[in-house]
Amino acid sequence: xxxxxxxxxxxxxxxxxxxxxxxxxxxxxxxxxxxxxxxxxxxxxxxxxxxxxxxxxxxxxxxxxxxxxxxxxxxxxxxxxxxxxxxxxxxxxxxxxxxxxxxxxxxxxxxxxxxxxxxxxxxxxxxxxxxxxxxxxxxxxxxxxxxxxxxxxxxxxxxxxxxxxxxxxxxxxxxxxxxxxxxxxxxxxxxxxxxxxxxxxxxxxxxxxxxxxxxxxxxxxxxxxxxxxxxxxxxxxxxxxxxxxxxxxxxxxxxxxxxxxxxxxxxxxxxxxxxxxxxxxxxxxxxxxxxxxxxxxxxxxxxxxxxxxxxxxxxxxxxxxxxxxxxxxxxx
Amino acid sequence: xxxxxxxxxxxxxxxxxxxxxxxxxxxxxxxxxxxxxxxxxxxxxxxxxxxxxxxxxxxxxxxxxxxxxxxxxxxxxxxxxxxxxxxxxxxxxxxxxxxxxxxxxxxxxxxxxxxxxxxxxxxxxxxxxxxxxxxxxxxxxxxxxxxxxxxxxxxxxxxxxxxxxxxxxxxxxxxxxxxxxxxxxxxxxxxxxxxxxxxxxxxxxxxxxxxxxxxxxxxxxxxxxxxxxxxxxxxxxxxxxxxxxxxxxxxxxxxxxxxxxxxxxxxxxxxxxxxxxxxxxxxxxxxxxxxxxxxxxxxxxxxxxxxxxxxxxxxxxxxxxxxxxxxxxxxxxxxxxxxxxxxxxxxxxxxxxxxxxxxxxxxxxxxxxxx
Numbered sequence: 064x065x066x067x068x069x070x071x072x073x074x075x076x077x078x079x080x081x082x083x084x085x086x087x088x089x090x091x092x093x094x095x096x097x098x099x100x101x102x103x104x105x106x107x108x109x110x111x112x113x114x115x116x117x118x119x120x121x122x123x124x125x126x127x128x129x130x131x132x133x134x135x136x137x138x139x140x141x142x143x144x145x146x147x148x149x150x151x152x153x154x155x156x157x158x159x160x161x162x163x164x165x166x167x168x169x170x171x172x173x174x175x176x177x178x179x180x181x182x183x184x185x186x187x188x189x190x191x192x193x194x195x196x197x198x199x200x201x202x203x204x205x206x207x208x209x210x211x212x213x214x215x216x217x218x219x220x221x222x223x224x225x226x227x228x229x230x231x232x233x234x235x236x237x238x239x240x241x242x243x244x245x246x247x248x249x250x251x252x253x254x255x256x257x258x259x260x261x262x263x264x265x266x267x268x269x270x271x272x273x274x275x276x277x278x279x280x281x282x283x284x285x286x287x288x289x290x291x292x293x294x295x296x297x298x299x300x301x302x303x304x305x306x307x308x309x310x311x312x313x314x315x316x317x318x319x320x321x322x323x324x325x326x327x328x329x330x331x332x333x334x335x336x337x338x339x340x341x342x343x344x345x346x347x348x349x350x351x352x353x354x355x356x357x358x359x360x361x362x363x364x365x366x367x368x369x370x371x372x373x374x375x376x377x378x379x380x381x382x383x384x385x386x387x388x389x390x391x392x393x394x395x
Numbered sequence: 396x397x398x399x400x401x402x403x404x405x406x407x408x409x410x411x412x413x414x415x416x417x418x419x420x421x422x423x424x425x426x427x428x429x430x431x432x433x434x435x436x437x438x439x440x441x442x443x444x445x446x447x448x449x450x451x452x453x454x455x456x457x458x459x460x461x462x463x464x465x466x467x468x469x470x471x472x473x474x475x476x477x478x479x480x481x482x483x484x485x486x487x488x489x490x491x492x493x494x495x496x497x498x499x500x501x502x503x504x505x506x507x508x509x510x511x512x513x514x515x516x517x518x519x520x521x522x523x524x525x526x527x528x529x530x531x532x533x534x535x536x537x538x539x540x541x542x543x544x545x546x547x548x549x550x551x552x553x554x555x556x557x558x559x560x561x562x563x564x565x566x567x568x569x570x571x572x573x574x575x576x577x578x579x580x581x582x583x584x585x586x587x588x589x590x591x592x593x594x595x596x597x598x599x600x601x602x603x604x605x606x607x608x609x610x611x612x613x614x615x616x617x618x619x620x621x622x623x624x625x626x627x628x629x630x631x632x633x634x635x636x637x638x639x640x641x642x643x644x645x646x647x648x649x650x651x652x653x654x655x656x657x658x659x660x661x662x663x664x665x666x667x668x669x670x671x672x673x674x675x676x677x678x679x680x681x682x683x684x685x686x687x688x689x690x691x692x693x694x695x696x697x698x699x700x701x702x703x704x705x706x707x708x709x710x711x712x713x714x715x716x717x718x719x720x721x722x723x724x725x726x727x728x729x730x731x732x733x734x735x736x737x738x739x740x741x742x743x744x745x746x747x748x749x750x751x752x753x754x755x756x757x758x759x760x761x762x763x764x765x766x
Contacts, residue, residue, distance in 0.1 A: 136607050161609040172604030176412040188401020189608045
């Protein structure tokens with residue numbers, strides 16, 4: 064499969080980027096803030112996204128992810144702070160920004176009553192694709208989404224995975240160097256999600272910068288770097304490995320025992336346990352220091368009358384990190 | 396402009412594929428034309444009549460014949476007493492009764508004044524006054540011809556009015572209603588379908604997607620509304636042609652003038668729909684707002700059915716902002732009177748002002764949504 068979009072569409076664009084700064088990051092965000100009346104939806108957020116990177120934007124619903132994306136796409140004016148996307152200030156030239164980005168949202172914004180071909184044609188027209196390039200890009204999108212021969216099927220009659228790939232195809236018809244994905248995989252089966260991420264990886268490998276928001280923590284593992292956003296603030300930023308370092312001096316013990324909820328309560332009462340959380344039928348206990356032995360914790364639980372089947376140290380998952388960060392941000 | 400065309404083509408594809416929109420655009424005009432053309436008819440004919448002829452003379456029979464021959468009354472019963480009239484009226488078997496007392500014929504023959512009684516069911520005031528009007532006219536002309544017949548006299552009344560009704564000599568209400576119908580249907584296809592099409596995109600999330608694209612609000616809005624405008628204009632013209640074929644509506648003016656007036660009105664209607672779409676986030680709300688803001692005023696406050704001149708002054712003031720009011724004056728002028736657009740320039744100007752105001756407000760709100 065051929066997946067090599069041109070980074071810049073014209074020499075003029077290239078000259079523009081070159082003249083600003085030779086190594087300018089495609090997305091630069093500085094103290095970006097947006098208020099709605101008294102409510103601060105995004106509060107002094109700063110980060111950079113590097114060229115060709117898959118940058119994950121992680122946070123619960125209402126944390127400020129969508130508001131940030133809308134500002135970066137030139138749809139919403141920042142209250143203060145700045146953001147440049149593709150070298151353009153989103154507050155100064157939102158229309159220029161729109162030409163350089165692709166956007167796809169969780170709703171797979173296709174026209175359901177229209178056919179695959181009609182959807183592609185519409186988005187090509189919306190982005191003003193010239194006729195010869197349209198033919199080429201149409202073939203590319205059909206090929207990428209596995210929809211060759213299905214041009215006359217209505218979008219609503221497509222299975223979720225195909226619809227999702229078609230939506231992605233429509234978002235990159237104009238070969239944008241920067242791609243925004245707003246919770247792109249909601250309601251799609253695991254296999255289709257996997258295929259979708261393969262496509263995103265190929266795009267990234269060909270130089271496309273991808274910013275993706277998600278609240279699926281397993282998906283965050285696909286990202287090169289992650290930003291955790293909580294209550295409008297950037298709570299943590301880094302690669303998955305970097306983020307997990309918050310637990311280097313605080314081992315996590317996974318305990319399986321009879322009554323998980325009661326065991327959690329008993330663990331919370333122990334001085335060597337910092338905090339606990341429920342993971343399925345197991346309990347994750349974060350220990351105060353690396354010197355505490357998991358076996359010692361298990362013994363104390365048994366002394367309390369719990370039937371402990373296993374107690375082993377586990378590597379921190381992103382979920383552990385996320386909960387830890389949110390909790391710390393909440394305390395601050 | 397190429398982008399606007401892309402939007403227009405997409406919208407057209409959508410209209411063709413969406414049965415609900417298509418049926419609003421195509422079936423509603425047909426339904427309303429038939430419904431209003433045939434059912435909404437203010438002409439009163441075939442009034443059921445009972446006669447109580449206590450005189451039974453050639454003169455009384457001549458009067459009854461005058462009623463029957465007028466074409467307005469259908470003689471359904473001859474009775475002998477007042478109670479029978481009560482009975483028939485109560486059961487809605489008659490709407491009017493004519494009572495000719497004894498010795499009427501002799502009084503006429505002797506040159507004395509005679510009087511007959513006309514009873515009319517007043518439960519529908521409009522119908523009753525029209526029926527009473529017919530009855531009085533018939534009695535007057537019958538007595539005039541009796542005078543001529545019996546005495547060979549021609550006594551001209553000191554003053555007589557010679558009514559002559561222009562443009563619609565038979566006073567057929569259909570001719571008066573059909574132009575109103577065009578306004579009404581134009582509002583449905585123009586305002587309703589535009590408002591629903593934009594709000595539907597908001598509901599489905601495609602609105603957000605399109606706003607992420609580098610297309611200006613005016614280009615998007617123009618592209619989106621062109622198909623609706625074109626379909627509305629075509630359907631208004633089709634109603635005209637259908638009304639000419641079905642109801643004998645005359646077309647005395649120029650088709651080009653008609654097209655101009657219809658287009659101006661429909662641009663305003665589409666603008667109304669667009670403005671409403673910026674105020675609502677669900678199709679249900681949009682529909683209700685259209686109903687209140689566009690539909691009812693077009694029906695009630697435009698002079699479609701109820702004459703504006705007989706409304707209370709405050710209500711008359713309200714009608715000043717109802718575009719259909721101006722449209723109807725222009726339309727009736729062009730269709731029935733055959734006047735040129737130059738003579739209704741004030742009305743057309745009002746339509747232009749309305750359209751500009753609606754489109755301006757809608758663009759302002761759309762632009763703010765983007766900020």
